[in-house]
Amino acid sequence: MPKSPFNPQQLFSSANTEWETPPAIFNALDDEFNFELDACACPRTTKCSYWFDENDDALVQDWTAPVSYGQTCVENPMWLGCPWQVVWCNPPYGRDVGKFVEKAFRESQKGLTVVMLLMASTDTAWWHDYVSKATQVRLIRGRLAFTRAKDGHTGPAPKGSAVVIFTPWFQGPAQYVLWSP
Numbered sequence: 001m002p003k004s005p006f007n008p009q010q011l012f013s014s015a016n017t018e019w020e021t022p023p024a025i026f027n028a029l030d031d032e033f034n035f036e037l038d039a040c041a042c043p044r045t046t047k048c049s050y051w052f053d054e055n056d057d058a059l060v061q062d063w064t065a066p067v068s069y070g071q072t073c074v075e076n077p078m079w080l081g082c083p084w085q086v087v088w089c090n091p092p093y094g095r096d097v098g099k100f101v102e103k104a105f106r107e108s109q110k111g112l113t114v115v116m117l118l119m120a121s122t123d124t125a126w127w128h129d130y131v132s133k134a135t136q137v138r139l140i141r142g143r144l145a146f147t148r149a150k151d152g153h154t155g156p157a158p159k160g161s162a163v164v165i166f167t168p169w170f171q172g173p174a175q176y177v178l179w180s181p
Contacts, residue, residue: 019092022147030088036084037051040091065084084118097118098126102126104164105130106169112168118163119159119162135166137165137174139160143160
């Protein structure tokens with residue numbers, strides 16, 4: 001039997017970080033939360049008018065007053081949402097995902113609502129250390145299909161996914177619910 005050109009481990013690989021959020025997931029959540037910033041994006045994959053890409057390095061930005069958008073807020077009087085209040089974050093599935101989860105939790109403690117799409121990695125330290133402090137964890141039935149931005153190839157996630165919602169100043173315990181967009 002011929003081998004499939006898609007390798008599920010590609011979702012974990014730092015060489016392939018531009019996997020787009022499935023539109024049905026994002027749209028359902030955006031309808032609920034009205035996202036203002038996409039914290040892990042690039043021009044091809046962003047779902048929001050404002051985003052951080054690799055050059056901005058979301059892990060070092062202050063999401064409540066980011067350096068990369070500081071002048072934009074001042075120069076654009078039509079945009080009154082500076083700093084923003086609601087952030088979307090679908091981090092690259094790789095070694096640094098735990099750093100993004102910790103960052104999202106810490107930013108929520110400064111007044112932001114941060115909604116994340118994560119692999120349901122309940123066996124990891126970052127899940128126990130930070131996801132357990134979320135306001136809500138929505139477990140998604142089945143495996144999501146992601147699309148690679150550079151070539152449009154679609155493939156399934158290697159395991160289940162969860163939407164993790166951090167709200168300002170909440171420190172758990174998380175409410176777990178089953179969710180279907």
